[in-house]
Amino acid sequence: MTTDTDxxxxxSPAPSGFDNDNRQAATIGDSARDYVNRLxxxxxxxxxxxxGLVFLFVVFASLNDRFLTTYNMANLVIQAGSIIVLAMGIxxxxxxxxxxxxxxxxxxxxxTIIALMLIDYDWTWWAATLAGVAVGAVIGLAIGSLxxxxxxxxxxxxxxxxxxxxxxxxxxxxxxGSLRFNDEVLRGLSxxxxxxxxxxxxxxxxxxxFAALSLWRYRSLSAKGLVHKPLGLVVIQIAVLAVIVxxxxxxxxxxxxxxxxxxxIAGIPWVAPxxxxxxxxxxxxxxxxxxxxxxxxVGGNAEAARRxxxxxxxxxxxxxxxxxxxxxxxxxxxxSYTGKVSPGSGGGNELLYAVGAAxxxxxxxxxxxxxxxxxxxxxxVIATIPNxxxxxxxxxxxxxxxxxxxxxxxxxxxxxxxxxxxxxGV
Amino acid sequence: xxxxxxxxxxxxxxxxxxxxxxxxDFAVYPGQVTALVGDNGAGxxxxxxxxxxxxxxxxxxxxxxxxxxxVHGPRDVAALGIEIVYQDLALCDNLDIVxxxxxGREETSRFxxxxxxxETRARxxxxxxxxxxxxxxxxxxxxxxxxxxxxxxxxxxxxWNSKVVLLxxxxxxxxxxxxxxxxxxxxxxxxxxxxxxxxxxxxxxxxEVADRITALYLGRVAADVPAKDVTHSxxxxxxxxxxxxxxxxxxxxxxxxx
Numbered sequence: 001m002t003t004d005t006d007x008x009x010x011x012s013p014a015p016s017g018f019d020n021d022n023r024q025a026a027t028i029g030d031s032a033r034d035y036v037n038r039l040x041x042x043x044x045x046x047x048x049x050x051x052g053l054v055f056l057f058v059v060f061a062s063l064n065d066r067f068l069t070t071y072n073m074a075n076l077v078i079q080a081g082s083i084i085v086l087a088m089g090i091x092x093x094x095x096x097x098x099x100x101x102x103x104x105x106x107x108x109x110x111x112t113i114i115a116l117m118l119i120d121y122d123w124t125w126w127a128a129t130l131a132g133v134a135v136g137a138v139i140g141l142a143i144g145s146l147x148x149x150x151x152x153x154x155x156x157x158x159x160x161x162x163x164x165x166x167x168x169x170x171x172x173x174x175x176x177g178s179l180r181f182n183d184e185v186l187r188g189l190s191x192x193x194x195x196x197x198x199x200x201x202x203x204x205x206x207x208x209x210f211a212a213l214s215l216w217r218y219r220s221l222s223a224k225g226l227v228h229k230p231l232g233l234v235v236i237q238i239a240v241l242a243v244i245v246x247x248x249x250x251x252x253x254x255x256x257x258x259x260x261x262x263x264x265i266a267g268i269p270w271v272a273p274x275x276x277x278x279x280x281x282x283x284x285x286x287x288x289x290x291x292x293x294x295x296x297x298v299g300g301n302a303e304a305a306r307r308x309x310x311x312x313x314x315x316x317x318x319x320x321x322x323x324x325x326x327x328x329x330x331x332x333x334x335x336s337y338t339g340k341v342s343p344g345s346g347g348g349n350e351l352l353y354a355v356g357a358a359x360x361x362x363x364x365x366x367x368x369x370x371x372x373x374x375x376x377x378x379x380x381v382i383a384t385i386p387n388x389x390x391x392x393x394x395x396x397x398x399x400x401x402x403x404x405x406x407x408x409x410x411x412x413x414x415x416x417x418x419x420x421x422x423x424x425g426v
Numbered sequence: 427x428x429x430x431x432x433x434x435x436x437x438x439x440x441x442x443x444x445x446x447x448x449x450x451d452f453a454v455y456p457g458q459v460t461a462l463v464g465d466n467g468a469g470x471x472x473x474x475x476x477x478x479x480x481x482x483x484x485x486x487x488x489x490x491x492x493x494x495x496x497v498h499g500p501r502d503v504a505a506l507g508i509e510i511v512y513q514d515l516a517l518c519d520n521l522d523i524v525x526x527x528x529x530g531r532e533e534t535s536r537f538x539x540x541x542x543x544x545e546t547r548a549r550x551x552x553x554x555x556x557x558x559x560x561x562x563x564x565x566x567x568x569x570x571x572x573x574x575x576x577x578x579x580x581x582x583x584x585x586w587n588s589k590v591v592l593l594x595x596x597x598x599x600x601x602x603x604x605x606x607x608x609x610x611x612x613x614x615x616x617x618x619x620x621x622x623x624x625x626x627x628x629x630x631x632x633x634e635v636a637d638r639i640t641a642l643y644l645g646r647v648a649a650d651v652p653a654k655d656v657t658h659s660x661x662x663x664x665x666x667x668x669x670x671x672x673x674x675x676x677x678x679x680x681x682x683x684x
Contacts, residue, residue, distance in 0.1 A: 226545045227564040288538030293521075297529055300518035307516040308530030309501060368520035421568065 028232040044417050046362045048410070049377040053384065060388035067391055070256035074269055076380070076387050077252075078190050081271035082107075082333035084379030086354035087361070088282060089326025091375050092319045094358055096299045097367025098147065098154035101351060102139070102161035106324045107331025108346025109168040110135045114186070114332055115179035115341045116172060125185040129332060136328030137321050139165065144317030154320075162351075170343040178342035181335040189274060190336040193267030196253045202273065203249040211238045271333060275376065278329070282372040295319060299367035330354075349403070356407035357382045365414055382406070429492055431456050431621040432477070432508065432590050437486030439472055446472045448646045450486070454590055454621035459612060461632040461653070462625045464642030465665050470625055473642070474592060477623075478510045479503035491589075509583035513595040517575055519568040523560065524548040526567055527582045551585045555614055559607065573604025580611055590621040597631055609635050629658050643668030648675050 039047065060067040086103055093100045114132035117123040123131070139161065146157045173179055181187055194202070214234050221228035229237075249268065257265040286292035297305040298315045306312050327346075334350070335341045354375075361378025363370030385406065389399050430453040439447040447469050454460050464470045475481045479497045487494055490506050497503050503510075517526050524541075527548045533540040548563050557577055560570070567575060576596050583591045593612065597605040613635050616622045626632050632639060633653060641648040641664040648668045649656075656664075656673070663670035 220542060224542055224546060226542060226549075227562060284538065290532045290534060290539065293525065293529070293532055293539065296520060296525075297518045300520035301516070303514075304516040304518050305529070307500075307512070309504070310530045368518070 028230050028236075031230055031233045040420075043421060044362060044413060046374060046377045048413050049360045049362065049374075049381050052360065052381045052406070053377070056381065056384045056388060060384070060391070064388070064391045067388055070251050070254055071258060071265070072387070072391070074193075074252055074256055074265075076383055078269050078271050078337060079387055080379045080383035081190075081269075081275055082330045082337065083350070083353050083357055083383050084275050084376050085278060085326055085333055086330035086350060087357035087375035087379050087382075088278060088372050089323040089330070090351075090354045090358045091282075091363050091370045091372060092295065092322045092326075093154070094355075094363050094365060095295050095367060095370045096316055096319045097302075098316070098319070099158065099355070099365075100143065100154065100320065100323045100327075101158040102143065102165055103158075103323055103327040103330075103354065104346040104348070104351030105162055105165040106136055106139045106346070107327040107329075107334065107350065108341070108344075109139070109165050109331075110328030111181075111331035111335040111341045111345055112169040112172050112179065114328075115181050115335065118181075118183050118186075119179060125183050128183075129186070132332060133325050133328045136324040136326075136331075139327075140321035140324030141317065143324065144320030147320065148313040148316040166343075166347050169341065169345060173341070173343050175343055178340045181338070181340050186332065186336050187339060188336075189270045189333060193252075193265070193269055194273060196267050199249055199253060199268045203245050206276070207238075207242045207245055210241050214238055271336075274329075274333070278326070279372050279376055286372060291315070291318070296368055299369075301368075349400075352407060353382045353403065354379075356403065356410060359414055360406065360410040364418060365411060366418055378410075428455055428457075430454055430489075431491060433487075433489040434473075434477070435487040435489065437473075437476060438484045439469075439476060439481065440484055446645050447476075450642070450645070450647055451650070452477075452640055452647070453650070454623055455638070456589070456621050457616055457619050458637040459616045459622045459624055459635050460638045460640060461636035462623055462640050462642065463627075463629075463632060463661060463665055467644075468642040468665070469645040470642055471594075474510065474594060474623075474625060477503070477508065477592060504586075507587065507589040508592070509586065509588040509590070510592045511576075511579045511583050511594065511596060513598060517567045517579060520566065522566050523552075523563045523570075523578050526578060527551070527585055529582075531586070547585065548581075551581050555581055555584060555611060557581060557611070571604060572600050573607045576600065576604070576608050577611060580608070580615070584615065584620075588620065590623070591615055592623040592625070594625045595627065596624070597626065597628060605631065629661055632661070633658060641665055641674075643675060646675055649673045 038045075057068075066072055086107060089103060090100060110132040113135045114128045117128035117131050118125070143154070143157055143161055146152050147154045193199075214237065218228055218231060218234050252268045253266055255264045255266045257263050286295065294305065294310045294315050297308065297310060298312055302312055305315075330350070331346055334345065357378035358370065358375055359365055359378065360381050361371075361374025361376070363374045363378075382403070385402050386399050389402065432454040434450060434452040437447055437450045437452070438445070450469070450473060452462075452473065462470055462473065472481065476483055479500045479502055488497055489495070490508075495502075495506065497506070518529065521529065524545050528544045533543045533547075535543075545563060552560065552563065555577075559574055559577070567578065570578065580591070580593065580596070596608050596612070600608060609631060612622060612624060616635075616637070624632065624636060636653045638650065639653050639656060639661060640650045641661065643664065646668070648664045649670075651673065656670075660670040660673065664674050668675045
């Protein structure tokens, strides 16, 4: 509380009741002004990520004409999948003001278990996946308990897990070896596509569902005279979503094979529906459940949350469990993309990419701010960098330099906007 | 004098060898503002924490609405209808007013959080307290002034039909206009029939809104008097010396047998 000084202006009292509660009947103009005010106050949301994405697309498209081909765009979606899912998990620990440095290797360890179950024990894909996610959950439970009960800084606990968990694949696979990952369904997540018709049906269902929910929400809020967005804004949001979803579907439904006469590659890669399902699920949890609300409360002011009767320890532990479980799914997607699990899986850049993705997307490193959607937007930005640079045949050191620079830039934006928020009090 | 809503009788509390509260009697009456005053270290915070259920008592009775009750923690106290508004405002900056008011006690429907019910009830509560300075109930708390934050914290306490509200230094960090808002609100709470406890160092505030004044001195109750019977300087004497004329502790407790 740095802002509540005596100098803070006191709005002049209105004649009665909530007469000056004018947000109920906001117009599009009001909303636009509001948005600009929020931006100036430092509440940037996903705007830096979207601008960054546009910038990267313009640069890469002008440097290489293969970048904007639908073949490469589909590749980008597949490459972004595992980063996005890991970032979505990271969002949960960032929300409560903690960090998980071990998420990448937790994903690698879980992927190793999945591969072993598939190969050595002949488990079906879903049983093996469940086993992998369970391994992730147990790792998260251990980290969360150490942080919540012993009060060790999460930075240290997860650093220890980052080191220790690398032993798991190394022991199970053996150094230098690797496990093939060619299960029909799990490998298919990356190399197969949703049938074109089914893709269109799903896309239309998403748009119609979003439109119906938004309009229903608008009606029920405005009927009761509660704070709501203006109808114009609701319509614009629906239109934007429709353009994005249907546009991407159209793009990916075209035949994108390098030799279109010889064979056909068309449809949305299976990774995309997985990411979208996770996005919808976690968005619901974060915005519509008590647990989600408590996550934000713990990140905003843990003491206030405790006094409000929230079990802060349980919320903390759950955040780590969710993060590591998502890391397991991310490890699975990464293995599905490369077709193998090796001892080094998840020990490289994965974690930093994911943290970068979450922060670029608008999730704060300081806790209390973030959405599942941030991971998707930020993950696309992060995935675009190696994708575009790869097409340019640049030496890999440039890739490291650029990604590090982008992460630093995102963290700076976060820190500066936080300062502005606390001085503007938005 | 009506029956007290909340009463503590003969409460003693020690931390190790330090005897912090000596046979403290404390009563809160419905429709009245009871000011709890005392110097630093007099035992105000300890007494508040005992009422809040954060500390247990060594001896003494906790009586609510005429019945002896056993409280084992903050939840029991909240269940009785006693709310404490702490000095360092237990609000989350990143949540809006409605979210803060319902924090930990969110309303849910079949599809998850019931925002409609929560916003409606938050509005009703703020309106019933004649709170007019808040621009929108969907404003984030970070954007509020100190007085508005205090108002939200108090409204949060009232939302749950509480019967007793304890306010710990509610005006300590506020400017003149904001102190005015908060004191008006404190008075309105009592006028609604709640028992209000105001813990304050500011004698001006105390004399303005309090009906009764309980002064603590070195862990003892120096006086429990109607506010209209004492003057500013008498309260200061009670706080600093434990006695003022025929009011207060008869002999110096430092040298008395304990």
